[in-house]
Structures are given as C-alpha cells and as structure tokens.
Amino acid sequence: MRPDLFEAPDYYNLDELLTDEHKLVRDAAREWVKREVSPIIEDYAQKAEFPTQIINGLAEIGAFGPYIPMEYGGAGLDQISYGLIMQEIERGDSGVRSTASVQSSLVMYPIWKYGNEEQRQKYLPKLASGEWIGCFGLTEPDHGSNPSGMVTNYKDMGDHYLLNGAKMWISNAPFAQVAVVWAKNEEGRIHGLIVERGMEGFTTPETHNKWSLRASATGELIFDNVKVPKENLLPNKSGLGAPLGCLDSARYGIAWGAIGAAMDCYDTALRYSKERMQFGKPIGQFQLQQKKLAEMITEITKAQLLTWRLGVLRNDNKATSAQISMAKRNNVDMAINIAREARQILGGMGITGEYSIMRHSMNLESVITYEGTHDIHLLITGLDITGLNAFK
Numbered sequence: 001m002r003p004d005l006f007e008a009p010d011y012y013n014l015d016e017l018l019t020d021e022h023k024l025v026r027d028a029a030r031e032w033v034k035r036e037v038s039p040i041i042e043d044y045a046q047k048a049e050f051p052t053q054i055i056n057g058l059a060e061i062g063a064f065g066p067y068i069p070m071e072y073g074g075a076g077l078d079q080i081s082y083g084l085i086m087q088e089i090e091r092g093d094s095g096v097r098s099t100a101s102v103q104s105s106l107v108m109y110p111i112w113k114y115g116n117e118e119q120r121q122k123y124l125p126k127l128a129s130g131e132w133i134g135c136f137g138l139t140e141p142d143h144g145s146n147p148s149g150m151v152t153n154y155k156d157m158g159d160h161y162l163l164n165g166a167k168m169w170i171s172n173a174p175f176a177q178v179a180v181v182w183a184k185n186e187e188g189r190i191h192g193l194i195v196e197r198g199m200e201g202f203t204t205p206e207t208h209n210k211w212s213l214r215a216s217a218t219g220e221l222i223f224d225n226v227k228v229p230k231e232n233l234l235p236n237k238s239g240l241g242a243p244l245g246c247l248d249s250a251r252y253g254i255a256w257g258a259i260g261a262a263m264d265c266y267d268t269a270l271r272y273s274k275e276r277m278q279f280g281k282p283i284g285q286f287q288l289q290q291k292k293l294a295e296m297i298t299e300i301t302k303a304q305l306l307t308w309r310l311g312v313l314r315n316d317n318k319a320t321s322a323q324i325s326m327a328k329r330n331n332v333d334m335a336i337n338i339a340r341e342a343r344q345i346l347g348g349m350g351i352t353g354e355y356s357i358m359r360h361s362m363n364l365e366s367v368i369t370y371e372g373t374h375d376i377h378l379l380i381t382g383l384d385i386t387g388l389n390a391f392k
C-alpha cells in the first residue's frame with residue numbers, strides 16, 4: 001500500500017465547532033492511525049486477520065470506552081470526542097473501528113449501565129486497557145433483524161444459570177475473553193449475561209470466507225449447557241430495550257465512523273484526479289470527474305453537520321433512537337456511494353490494494369448491514385414520523 005497522505009476535508013470550517021479537547025483527541029487518533037494502522041492494514045485485510053498488535057494503541061488513544069468514566073479506566077470524554085475517535089479509526093479501516101465499537105458500546109457500556117459495582121470494577125478497567133477484549137452476542141442464525149425472537153435461553157439451577165443456544169456473526173468472538181450475551185429466562189424475558197472464555201461448553205468458532213471486514217475477526221458463540229455463575233447476570237436492565245440501548249451508542253459511533261471511510265475515499269480520489277493524466281490533461285479537469293468529486297464533498301459536509309448536531313444532542317441526553325437511526329443510515333449510505341464513485345475515478349488502480357478504496361467499499365457492505373440494516377433504519381424513521389408500525 002502507498003504512503004498515507006490523508007488530509008481531512010473540512011469544507012464548512014466545522015473545526016470551529018469543536019473544542020480544543022475535541023481537536024486534541026481527534027488529532028492524536030489521526031496521527032496514530034497514520035503511524036500504526038495505515039502501513040499494515042492492507043496486509044491484514046488480505047490475510048483476513050485482525051492485527052492484535054494494535055490493541056494497546058487503541059487503548060492509548062481512548063478508543064476503548066471513550067465516554068466511560070475515568071474511575072473505571074475509561075477516557076471520560078464527551079460524545080463528540082467519542083465520535084471523532086471512531087471517525088479517525090474508520091478512516092483507517094472499518095474492521096478496526098468495529099473492534100473498538102464493540103468493546104466500548106456493546107461490552108463496556110452494558111456493564112457500566114446495567115451492571116452492578118462489582119461487575120464494573122472487575123471488567124471495565126481490563127477492557128479499557130485492552131487486557132481483555134469483549135464481544136456482544138445478540139444475533140442468532142434465525143433471528144437477525146428481529147432479535148426479540150431469539151431462542152438462546154438460560155434456566156435457574158439454584159446456584160448457577162444453565163445457558164444454551166447459539167449466536168452468529170459476532171465481531172471479536174474468536175479471540176474475546178468476555179462475551180455479553182443476550183438470552184431469555186424461563187419467563188421469556190431477555191437479560192444480559194457475562195460469559196467468560198474457558199467456561200465449559202462455551203466455544204467460539206471463527207467465520208471464514210468473508211469478502212468484507214476482513215481485518216476484523218467474526219465468529220459464532222455456542223453455548224452447550226454452560227454453567228454461568230449467578231453473579232454474571234447484568235441486574236439493572238432487562239427486556240429488548242437493554243441490548244437496543246447498547247446499539248444506540250454503537251450506531252452513533254458508526255455514523256461518525258462512516259464519515260471517516262468516506263473522507264479517505266474522497267481524499268484519495270481527489271489527489272489521484274489531479275495527478276493522473278489522460279488525453280493530455282489531469283482527469284480532474286474533466287467535468288464528469290469534477291461532478292463526482294463535487295457531489296462527494298457536498299455529501300460528506302452534510303453528513304458532518306448531521307453528526308455533529310447529533311453529538312450535541314447526545315451530550316445533552318436528548319438524542320432519540322430514531323435520530324440515531326437516521327444518521328447511521330444516511331452516513332453509511334453516503335460512504336458506500338462515495339467509495340463506489342471514488343473507485344471509478346481511480347480506474348483500474350481502484351481495484352488494487354495499492355489504495356484503500358476497494359477495501360473501504362467492501363467493508364461498508366457489512367457496515368450497511370450490521371447494527372440494523374439500511375432498510376430497518378428506514379422503517380424506524382417511518383414508524384417515528386407516522387406512528388404506524390411496519391414491523392407488525
């Protein structure tokens with residue numbers, strides 16, 4: 001892969017909306033991605049391996065629990081800093097951002113919000129430092145968009161719970177030490193359980209042959225009569241709203257992350273269009289190529305504004321789930337379209353690993369599907385504005 005020459009576009013001077021702390025956090029993440037992720041990520045994507053050597057660095061830039069209080073090892077930052085970190089990481093690779101999102105929003109968040117003090121003390125500092133990696137088990141082979149239909153279940157055996165079932169498409173599963181697993185109790189109510197690697201009957205086979213998020217490890221979680229200690233149940237929230245609360249936080253981070261992938265594709269295509277000569281001119285001088293680039297920067301700018309405003313609402317605890325759905329859907333769609341157009345600007349070179357665009361493009365096929373598909377988020381907006389439920 002070529003040297004990383006990334007320069008972030010800021011067409012509407014949005015930096016003026018950021019505090020000094022936001023800019024410090026973002027610039028540290030940006031520099032780290034240039035130094036530690038860009039030089040190796042193409043090789044790891046080609047090998048279909050997660051680069052475990054970057055785990056300590058992710059922890060150091062605050063990517064594990066950016067908004068978790070410092071007393072639990074988190075970075076104690078606000079929601080805009082959290083978003084900016086996700087943007088910068090996904091500028092490098094959506095798979096690396098997925099690992100950070102899962103760790104922060106889907107593992108640390110539920111332990112912090114729904115766990116008791118002992119659970120917070122036991123797990124959060126180790127997850128914040130990257131000593132432990134976590135995963136989040138909601139999706140099942142027969143229940144993806146409709147997780148309420150899940151069949152994974154646990155029974156109260158007196159001194160422990162007995163967990164049975166299977167989860168599929170779980171990011172970080174193959175190497176995670178800890179899994180936050182959503183399962184139904186004997187009354188059919190959904191609860192979160194913390195399952196640890198090494199518990200008898202718990203296995204995590206890896207999912208192979210992915211053409212997308214190749215630098216992120218994905219796997220199954222299989223529970224065959226797993227004895228889970230009673231103290232591993234998250235006591236403070238149950239029902240589908242519990243996992244959906246985690247997804248709100250992760251989807252918000254994805255809305256920012258997608259901007260990072262789009263910025264990288266745009267920046268690469270813009271630079272290429274000024275250097276690549278055809279018919280005696282740089283291809284950026286042709287109107288058709290300018291149309292593509294002008295539309296890209298317009299869409300990126302709109303997404304930046306949407307997401308910044310959402311961050312302000314999140315900081316004030318005012319953002320609704322439907323507002324988050326709109327931003328996730330809009331920004332990932334924006335990024336995938338930009339990746340496709342940017343790839344065309346690079347002609348044949350666009351399909352090679354010399355440039356990041358094809359990798360972003362393939363990664364975004366997962367990002368548009370996970371954490372609620374493109375269509376599901378549209379239906380959430382539809383339900384919000386009409387009051388009429390298309391899911392029933």
Ligand SMILES: Cc1cc2nc3c(=O)[nH]c(=O)nc-3n(C[C@H](O)[C@H](O)[C@H](O)COP(=O)(O)OP(=O)(O)OC[C@H]3O[C@@H](n4cnc5c(N)ncnc54)[C@H](O)[C@@H]3O)c2cc1C
Pocket residue numbers: 102135136137138139141143144145146168169170171172212213218366369370371372373374375376379390391
């Ligand atoms: C790489 C990757 C990593 C993932 N990581 C995790 C993870 O860490 N943890 C986790 O729990 N899950 C994870 N997922 C799972 C992901 O969230 C699901 O794939 C997603 O929710 C969609 O579920 P599904 O694949 O079963 O598709 P389905 O639900 O079967 O959907 C198939 C199609 O039908 C459409 N559809 C479904 N219902 C409706 C409806 N009511 N109206 C209209 N259209 C509908 C969908 O929009 C979609 O286009 C991951 C997925 C991938 C690909």
